[in-house]
Amino acid sequence: MAEKVNMPSQKKEKKKKRKKKLPSDFYDYNLLACTILLVSFGLIMLYSASAYEAASTFKGNDMYYFTHQAGFSAGALVLAIVLSRRVDYHKPWFYWMAAFIYWGSIALMAAVKFTPLGYEAYGARRWLRISGFSMQPAELGKIGIIMYLPCIILKMGKNMRTIRAKLFILFLGMIQLGAAWKLTDNLSTGIILGLLACVILFLADPDVKKYLIGLPIVLVIAAVVYVVLKNNLQIFETANGGFRANRVYEWLSGGSYQILQGLYAIGSGGFKGKGLGNSTQKITTIPEAQNDMIFSIICEELGIFGALLVLLLFGYLLYRLFVIAQNAPDAYGMLLTSGVFAHVSIQVILNICVVLNLIPATGITLPFISYGGTSVAFMIIEIGIALCVSRFIVFRDGQNAEQGETAEEQ
Template structure:
């Protein structure tokens, strides 16, 4: 259990991170502007209403901001007692996707649950991220010095790895599994006294990824494969990543058009609303490829503005984690910081074709109600931790 204040000491909230609130609202507003610009044509063609995507996202975003502010007023220590329930509920919800008729397939991926009402359709994998952020710190606090032992290390890895494995097996969501694994690993890194061991592991993984990239390029880069004979969609994504021009008719078309959009935007872009690629060449541009439209309309400058905003958001989260009232709050905010940082990095790397397509959206900017709801829940947790920061004399 998190340590309590000394007896007789009355705690009074001294701080509230309005800077975090401001940058999040700024990102959401920026995202809504870009979402309308990106999706208006598609929405008009599909729904005969150019505001269809924008209106839905705006309503959910407004409600999520209010919800996050409400969560921020609660004591974050309550999560210590319910985090175990969140963990197992997320496991059960992901299992329902695979083993129940409530599992819904969207765009070729069965990752959604539908309870009979479209408004209640969501991705349980997002709940799993919250579970990792709240439950792994709870375990670390309960284990105490046992974290430094081999048994403690593997116990934490079992819980974090089990959640990541469930995301992969039950929802076939590799990107979420990677994010959950990264959140778990980073929290163990913070809590473990032997941090040099983790740095060595990261170095080895980086070398293996680099070597793997070179080997794949040498063995598969120039091969002429018939995609109709390739059963694994992940192998198809790797082949497209290595040579998008060659496989433009089998998955490389979207990434090629996204790169054309970025290249045609120049430094200051064609102007807001003037994208050509959003009119069809970049399919589902309002989702994970929205960064390419930002760069086409606002140029490299617009892309850098988004990156700076995310950088400042991560800085505010780092500030809260560093000054949190206790280690539990610090670990949770650190997990939130890793989640957002990794999702931003992976999304931009996909758009630039630095890594294979993952389907990860750009936080606060891409279209998606489930994503914005749970991201704002995380912001509410971070703000709750910030409220209990005490700058004593």
Template sequence: MTHRQENVRAARGRFHLLRGSRKDEAAGADYFDYNLLAVVILLTAFGLVMQYSVTAYSMLQVKGHPFMKQILVCAGGMVILIVASRIDYHGLAKGSGLLFAGSILLVIATRFIGKNVNGATRWIDLGFIQFQPSEVAKLAVILYIPVLITMMGTKFGKYKRAPARILGLGLLTAFLVYKFTDNLSTAIIIFGICFVMVIVAHPHPRGLVALFFAALAAVYPVYLVLKSIFQTASSTSFRYRRILTWLNPEKYQKEGGYQVMQGLYAIGSGGLFGKGLGNSAQKLGVLPEAENDMIFAIVCEELGLVGAFILTGLFIYLLYRLFFIALNAPDRLGALIVVGIFSHVAIQVVLNIAVVLSIIPTTGITLPFVSSGGTSLWFLMAEMGIALNISGQIIERKKS
């Protein structure tokens, strides 16, 4: 048997022995994170209340009520959460390679069989719902990258090429999502998830952390360069227009600045306690995508700064519970999966709020659990269910 074959067999052995690696410890009670379940329910309920408030006006304009569809979506999401929480994450990890390959094929297929909505071909119409393959890619990365890192074992920390290969795979996935669905925001989220998992898994992440902070330090100089370039640029590219809009929304209202300005008006008019639930003026056909990407602006307008802080606090507590589960996960595989889920939620929340506050250029990113939509919520619920399954395998030590 060659040295390479021995390494492969050893890696496979480590993977199959992951389950129960801490079950052999001192007897204790099984733990289940009811706090995580509670905050997920609270966020979903908060989202339903805001969806009813935002879409109540549309009930007078069209037949039917989109809120009823959102209730069904949330109900389906809770079923998915319960089912996912009862499936052993080790079994999901074993099939993550097929899920990853399938997600890439779906992303590529979107270019050819996808449905064009508002100028973007990112959805596959299934009849009862518009399915977004990029959401499958997020979940696939969250499950598959930890498996690869776990299979590498100690090699991941010893060899410089190991983290580079993982980051390369994440970058390739992000590129394919961008290339075939023209969804830059999701591509950024996917690579961000991969980057965070690599930093957490690597025993000596100083170089990667230094690279990250160097990139942050370069943001302002890059901003100045972009400002000097795009203020004089004349291009039909919608990405150029978005940057121009971000730099000067008052001047480029027809190119998208109108949405930015109306969102800021909504936030500013809310004050400390808001106008009251249901009393938003911007939702009356003034603010585009009020129930989707810009719903945080409506939260600020109706519930004020206090409501925005409450919602932000719920997200922070959700991230804290995920951090707790990752810290106490029964094995490395489970810890890294929860780190991926943590990264997904954190990056998406930060980017959505940053867009609404006009800190970064506008891009189509929903606010988790609050914005309307089916695919994104269902996959978020699946991720929460996986996190709950991992929490259920934590050993709660009995006090002696």
């Protein structure tokens, strides 16, 4: 009789152990749906913004930019879904892959500068071209930062609280920044890489007091530099600073031709816009309207109302990333998703600030919408990494674990 009495309690203990080990059935379909919606909207606006230029440049093929972007987007979406469904980011090979991507991206950036594979377009040598396929290695560096730095941070453990460890993480970020700047002449992407390293470092040791001490100092220095340059524009006339100095000069002087035309487009769109496809500024007035200035075309054709809807979509996508990071089962999953969150938010903020003439022109694209096959593909793959983390989330009430146990018994 004693054995019969103890058997139910033993079964309950085994069930509890199994509940802890079972993976979750959770998958953030909302994040996936929001990503697909943004990509689809981006393709529509890309065709609208680029049809005229494509037809005049590529012998009447008005869908040239659209078909290239659609191909990259579709392939990246399939890869992201497979990645999120099949890959376990806890496996050791995932950490080796993170190191391979980080250092491999630097090697590819070096190939851009020092080998014939480097390809120059729009006055800059930033692309690799192999068998007709081109890519920007600096974009791969963003995934390398997001995947590799959390590995190093977790390996350091409690030592991350030391100044030496933090400087080492910043050094790894600065390596990517310097590689993007000096090897591919892409300072704007380098700045994003440096900011990603700073965000990941802050999340690894979120002692707000330490960072708040330096923030006022940075703001004061930035304000002083702005006032000095604003009142001494002749510095740019006498100095040979290249196109970056020209961009700063144009910004301090009131805006470049491209930015001013973009502001005219935003103003002429009003609240409701002129209607999809009815933009006039995109017809030779705004150079490369399908790239970093596409937000101004959205405002002109769909109005402020349409622009707000786009911002709401980005806001919801960032909210879903925040939910995944907050409920991630481990520190690595949290840092991975937070890196994706930081990347999307930084690019959206910087792109819109450029369009509104709040900062100098940078050439940073609007995620999922601007033309750029490498950029949109790697951004979608980052969403796939976040979805991979979401698959391992277990609700605190144990509901998902119970569902998994039932499925296993059946």
